[in-house]
Amino acid sequence: MSTVLIVDDNPSHLKLYAWILERGGFHCLPVLVQNQMVAIPGEERFDLALLDYRLGNGVSAAETAQQLKALHPSLPIVILSDMLWMPEDVAPYAVAFVRKGEPEQLLETISSAISADGTARRR
Numbered sequence: 368m369s370t371v372l373i374v375d376d377n378p379s380h381l382k383l384y385a386w387i388l389e390r391g392g393f394h395c396l397p398v399l400v401q402n403q404m405v406a407i408p409g410e411e412r413f414d415l416a417l418l419d420y421r422l423g424n425g426v427s428a429a430e431t432a433q434q435l436k437a438l439h440p441s442l443p444i445v446i447l448s449d450m451l452w453m454p455e456d457v458a459p460y461a462v463a464f465v466r467k468g469e470p471e472q473l474l475e476t477i478s479s480a481i482s483a484d485g486t487a488r489r490r
Contacts, residue, residue: 368394369481372413374431376400376423384417384447384473391474400426407438414481417473420448420457432460443480447473 371393375381378399385395396411400422416435420428432444443462446453453464462483463476 368392369414370394370396370412371477372407372411372416372435373397374400374405374416374422375419376421376426377419380419387470387473388417388477391477393477400424400431405431405434407435414443415477416442416444417477418444418446418457418461420446420450420454427456428454429456429460432457436460443483445473445476445480 371388373381373384373388373395375384376399381397381399385397388395396413398405398407401424405426418428418432422428422431428446435442435444444460445463445465446457446461447465447467448454449467451466453461462480465473465476
């Protein structure tokens with residue numbers, strides 16, 4: 368079972384996306400953004416990061432994506448947003464963009480990104 372790191376500043380959104388992904392067959396590792404920082408788990412293994420674009424608490428999605436890539440260079444990152452297109456500042460770090468409110472598209476995008484090379488990537 369593939370593991371998805373979910374980064375969001377809203378506990379309700381974390382629960383919702385974890386529920387959607389778990390129903391889709393993924394294991395979820397939710398990370399709540401607090402106090403102007405993202406605590407990326409160092410010991411946990413994950414295959415993909417789902418990153419909300421509009422993080423609060425003074426945290427930038429682009430900086431978070433950059434931090435994730437520095438720690439895990441081959442990690443696929445999917446950006447989740449209510450915008451109509453991929454925001455330019457996170458585009459260099461992301462493999463895909465999904466609009467909020469599209470759970471089927473989210474599951475398809477994550478499945479495709481994880482299995483792009485035919486195997487789950489492990490961190």
